[in-house]
Amino acid sequence: MEELDAEPPVMVVPGADPSSRQLCFAWGPAEVLLCETRFDRTGRSPASRVFVVRKDQDIYIHTLRKLFNESHGIFIGLQRSEEELAGKSRKSHLVQVSKNYRSVIRACMEDMHQAVSILSAMELIWNLCEILFVEAAAAGPLLLRLLDWVRLHVCDVDNMVREVLSSEDPSKHELFWNLNNTQTLTEMELKWQHWHEECQRYLQDGTFASNSHTESICKILLGDEDAILEKKELMTTWYHFLVTRLLYSHPTVKPMELRFYAQSSMDLFLGGECSPEPLDTILMAAFEFEIHQVIKECSIALSNWWFVAHLTDLLDHCKLLQSHNLYFGSNMREFLLLEYASGLFSHHSLWQLGVDYFDHCPEYGRVYLELHIERIPLNTEQKALKVLRICEQRQMHEQVRSICKIMAMKALRNNRLGSALSWSIRAKDAAFATLISDRFLKDYCERGSFSDLDLIDNLGPSMLLSDRLTFLGKYREFHRLYGEKRFSEAARLLLMLMTAHIAPCSFWMTLLTDALPLLEQKEVIFSAEQTYELMRCLEDLTAGKSEKQKFQDDNVETMKVEMLRLALARNLARVIVKEGTLEGS
Amino acid sequence: MVSVINTVDTSHEDMIHDAQMDYYGTRLATCSSDRSVKIFDVRNGGQILIADLRGHEGPVWQVAWAHPMYGNILASCSYDRKVIVWKEENGTWEKTYEYTGHDSSVNSVCWAPHDYGLILACGSSDGAISLLSYTGDGQWEVKKISNAHTIGCNAVSWAPAVVPGSLIEQPSGQKPNYIKRFASGGCDNLVKIWKEEDGQWKEEQKLEAHSDWVRDVAWAPSIGLPTSTIASCSQDGRVFIWTCDDASGNSWSPKLLHKFNDVVWHVSWSITANILAVSGGDNKVTLWKESVDGLWACISDVNKGQGGVSAVAEGQQNEQ
Numbered sequence: 001m002e003e004l005d006a007e008p009p010v011m012v013v014p015g016a017d018p019s020s021r022q023l024c025f026a027w028g029p030a031e032v033l034l035c036e037t038r039f040d041r042t043g044r045s046p047a048s049r050v051f052v053v054r055k056d057q058d059i060y061i062h063t064l065r066k067l068f069n070e071s072h073g074i075f076i077g078l079q080r081s082e083e084e085l086a087g088k089s090r091k092s093h094l095v096q097v098s099k100n101y102r103s104v105i106r107a108c109m110e111d112m113h114q115a116v117s118i119l120s121a122m123e124l125i126w127n128l129c130e131i132l133f134v135e136a137a138a139a140g141p142l143l144l145r146l147l148d149w150v151r152l153h154v155c156d157v158d159n160m161v162r163e164v165l166s167s168e169d170p171s172k173h174e175l176f177w178n179l180n181n182t183q184t185l186t187e188m189e190l191k192w193q194h195w196h197e198e199c200q201r202y203l204q205d206g207t208f209a210s211n212s213h214t215e216s217i218c219k220i221l222l223g224d225e226d227a228i229l230e231k232k233e234l235m236t237t238w239y240h241f242l243v244t245r246l247l248y249s250h251p252t253v254k255p256m257e258l259r260f261y262a263q264s265s266m267d268l269f270l271g272g273e274c275s276p277e278p279l280d281t282i283l284m285a286a287f288e289f290e291i292h293q294v295i296k297e298c299s300i301a302l303s304n305w306w307f308v309a310h311l312t313d314l315l316d317h318c319k320l321l322q323s324h325n326l327y328f329g330s331n332m333r334e335f336l337l338l339e340y341a342s343g344l345f346s347h348h349s350l351w352q353l354g355v356d357y358f359d360h361c362p363e364y365g366r367v368y369l370e371l372h373i374e375r376i377p378l379n380t381e382q383k384a385l386k387v388l389r390i391c392e393q394r395q396m397h398e399q400v401r402s403i404c405k406i407m408a409m410k411a412l413r414n415n416r417l418g419s420a421l422s423w424s425i426r427a428k429d430a431a432f433a434t435l436i437s438d439r440f441l442k443d444y445c446e447r448g449s450f451s452d453l454d455l456i457d458n459l460g461p462s463m464l465l466s467d468r469l470t471f472l473g474k475y476r477e478f479h480r481l482y483g484e485k486r487f488s489e490a491a492r493l494l495l496m497l498m499t500a501h502i503a504p505c506s507f508w509m510t511l512l513t514d515a516l517p518l519l520e521q522k523e524v525i526f527s528a529e530q531t532y533e534l535m536r537c538l539e540d541l542t543a544g545k546s547e548k549q550k551f552q553d554d555n556v557e558t559m560k561v562e563m564l565r566l567a568l569a570r571n572l573a574r575v576i577v578k579e580g581t582l583e584g585s
Numbered sequence: 586m587v588s589v590i591n592t593v594d595t596s597h598e599d600m601i602h603d604a605q606m607d608y609y610g611t612r613l614a615t616c617s618s619d620r621s622v623k624i625f626d627v628r629n630g631g632q633i634l635i636a637d638l639r640g641h642e643g644p645v646w647q648v649a650w651a652h653p654m655y656g657n658i659l660a661s662c663s664y665d666r667k668v669i670v671w672k673e674e675n676g677t678w679e680k681t682y683e684y685t686g687h688d689s690s691v692n693s694v695c696w697a698p699h700d701y702g703l704i705l706a707c708g709s710s711d712g713a714i715s716l717l718s719y720t721g722d723g724q725w726e727v728k729k730i731s732n733a734h735t736i737g738c739n740a741v742s743w744a745p746a747v748v749p750g751s752l753i754e755q756p757s758g759q760k761p762n763y764i765k766r767f768a769s770g771g772c773d774n775l776v777k778i779w780k781e782e783d784g785q786w787k788e789e790q791k792l793e794a795h796s797d798w799v800r801d802v803a804w805a806p807s808i809g810l811p812t813s814t815i816a817s818c819s820q821d822g823r824v825f826i827w828t829c830d831d832a833s834g835n836s837w838s839p840k841l842l843h844k845f846n847d848v849v850w851h852v853s854w855s856i857t858a859n860i861l862a863v864s865g866g867d868n869k870v871t872l873w874k875e876s877v878d879g880l881w882a883c884i885s886d887v888n889k890g891q892g893g894v895s896a897v898a899e900g901q902q903n904e905q
Contacts, residue, residue, distance in 0.1 A: 372857075
């Protein structure tokens with residue numbers, strides 16, 4: 001268990017006066033709010049500023065966007081590819097994945113000019129980790145890889161090496177450089193020993209005594225530290241020095257021996273003048289094969305989670321992380337991926353990448369996704385549908401309902417009743433569907449026509465979501481039937497709406513008024529029984545009104561009722577005759 | 586690891602007491618001793634004043650955004666004993682409801698989880714807690730818990746909605762049987778947990794550990810674990826983390842997060858509940874995370890383990 005470290009880093013809020021203010025704090029979905037206040041509510045001071053604070057990763061998102069996008073595909077590929085491979089082919093696959101990540105970093109370096117230094121630091125570290133951990137280069141190839149590594153990253157390419165190659169005994173050197181596959185480590189060591197002894201003899205014989213320059217080269221070739229150190233200015237870094245040293249003194253260095261040489265190289269190179277920088281500490285931890293330390297130091301030094309999240313995931317696939325008793329969170333890989341993915345949700349489009357990362361966090365990924373996905377602003381219908389699809393695919397029913405309700409409310413506020421209705425049907429929100437149906441009906445009463453006919457006509461079984469919605473659907477059906485001149489069907493439906501109490505009482509007057517044209521058709525539509533029913537409905541309606549209501553009814557209302565009574569009576573008369581006549585004949 | 590990305594000049598004429606982001610981080614609501622509530626559009630680093638809401642007759646202590654499925658709704662509470670619910674209708678913000686049933690300053694308002702409907706809990710210096718529920722058609726129903734805390738109630742915080750028993754999707758139209766709970770903190774030095782039973786609110790638990798007024802309580806969001814967690818802070822300078830392991834909510838045990846040198850005024854949880862923010866009289870806001878072995882640590886440089894968020898402090902003038 002790691003020890004608690006000393007002081008948390010402090011972020012200072014600019015320009016605030018500590019003697020008169022305290023800090024009020026609130027969490028936003030992606031940011032944090034601070035404002036100056038006094039909690040004891042005393043004192044009068046116009047403290048009127050609110051600070052919006054964000055994690056640096058979120059700010060970095062814009063610069064590193066390409067990196068995040070491209071690496072996402074590599075990450076997903078890695079999660080899915082694992083199962084089939086084993087042994088050597090697995091290792092080479094993992095090395096390839098590592099190289100892919102690095103090439104993405106380099107590609108971004110070419111594209112972007114701002115973040116180049118941090119990207120090149122990331123590539124430097126990743127490359128070293130690839131050599132030491134993923135590929136786990138053994139003694140022999142190890143030094144070659146380290147040479148490549150230094151060459152790739154140090155601008156001032158190995159001048160020493162150039163000098164060596166152009167010096168007097170190229171043949172001798174060829175022996176040394178000729179590390180092909182047929183040579184085993186022991187063979188190489190023997191050859192090198194032999195060559196080393198020869199060089200030593202030349203030096204002692206004084207062969208180079210006349211030329212101090214050549215003499216110094218010889219000393220370097222022999223791995224004389226002081227001689228190499230003299231040329232310090234040609235090497236830009238201590239790890240450049242390290243690799244050079246190893247090249248000339250211990251080319252068959254074993255991985256586990258690296259730590260000693262690394263530490264002494266750093267000490268010798270820096271000479272106690274300057275203290276190691278974060279990058280140095282990270283590289284040192286890598287040379288010491290302290291993987292957890294590498295990850296920790298990287299987390300501190302790099303202000304974005306991208307690097308540690310992806311590298312740790314890769315190392316986890318290499319089975320290099322034991323189930324570590326992590327200080328925060330249960331599993332280091334998952335912890336870092338959760339942090340990284342959470343950060344992506346603050347971005348208007350990169351959040352979609354975050355979804356995939358959460359999917360591959362078995363313990364908390366789902367709940368984190370649930371909590372974050374609800375906070376994505378649903379600015380457009382398109383975006384809402386995208387978010388919905390993601391939730392539906394993962395059976396996140398609560399979130400689906402919640403989003404549909406939000407969209408329904410938005411549509412209603414913008415008077416888009418059709419859209420509001422379809423959203424509330426999707427949300428299975430009976431209460432809201434009732435509300436919107438009422439609005440539709442109200443609109444009809446005011447304007448005499450329906451909007452969004454298509455939607456209402458095609459409700460299908462979702463009509464049953466709420467009684468009011470059912471009524472709306474059926475009422476519209478009545479109008480359709482009437483429009484198609486299927487009068488007797490229409491009449492039947494109209495009556496049923498009242499007798500089956502599908503229609504709310506408040507709407508009965510409208511329905512009865514709708515019956516008028518049917519009653520006044522040349523042809524008799526309502527049967528006697530139906531007419532009696534209608535009359536009963538009308539009486540129920542008028543009887544149900546209180547005295548006060550009757551008093552308040554204006555002339556139009558009264559006239560309507562009178563007209564209805566008249567029409568019903570006339571219809572009854574006609575139908576009795578008609579039915580009586582038929583019976584008679 | 587953090588930077589200020591936007592400074593909103595609210596132009597409040599007096600002390601700000603609360604600032605809250607809406608659900609999506611697109612709008613900011615602030616309230617002040619100048620009796621107003623202001624709403625800003627803060628998208629893309631901007632700060633456009635959308636509304637300047639007047640209606641309170643005294644300093645406004647807190648604001649709270651309702652869930653967006655109910656529309657754009659904001660609640661505010663004030664020294665003037667009123668709770669006002671504001672709503673955006675046709676592009677303008679208006680008062681939609683005013684509750685004046687408290688006898689003293691209303692200190693805290695908190696909206697219930699959206700699953701329960703549109704319900705607002707309010708804590709007041711008159712010792713009562715009122716629960717305002719929207720029943721439709723512009724109507725609100727009020728339930729009052731009198732004498733919830735002697736001398737006064739300072740804070741209320743709802744428990745996350747958790748459907749008891751099965752997680753199978755309910756047939757449409759049928760509401761799952763939620764057990765509604767919330768926590769409150771008061772001048773009786775207590776944290777209390779309230780539970781709704783048969784339409785009545787009953788005191789379920791009394792959590793005693795503080796030796797002075799409890800200033801704030803915060804119930805942590807649920808991350809799917811069976812445990813419940815509440816943070817409380819007090820004039821006694823202590824912050825406690827209360828946890829309850831069993832579903833019946835019977836045994837709560839406190840753990841001391843830290844003893845500060847001054848009054849601790851506010852505690853709040855991040856949305857995934859992994860960080861607790863504590864603001865105190867010592868002019869600092871500190872951020873805390875829980876470790877695997879249950880110890881709470883102030884997140885430092887990530888040396889402590891991949892935490893990554895720092896403590897935030899007031900600055901000296903002219904310092905960057």
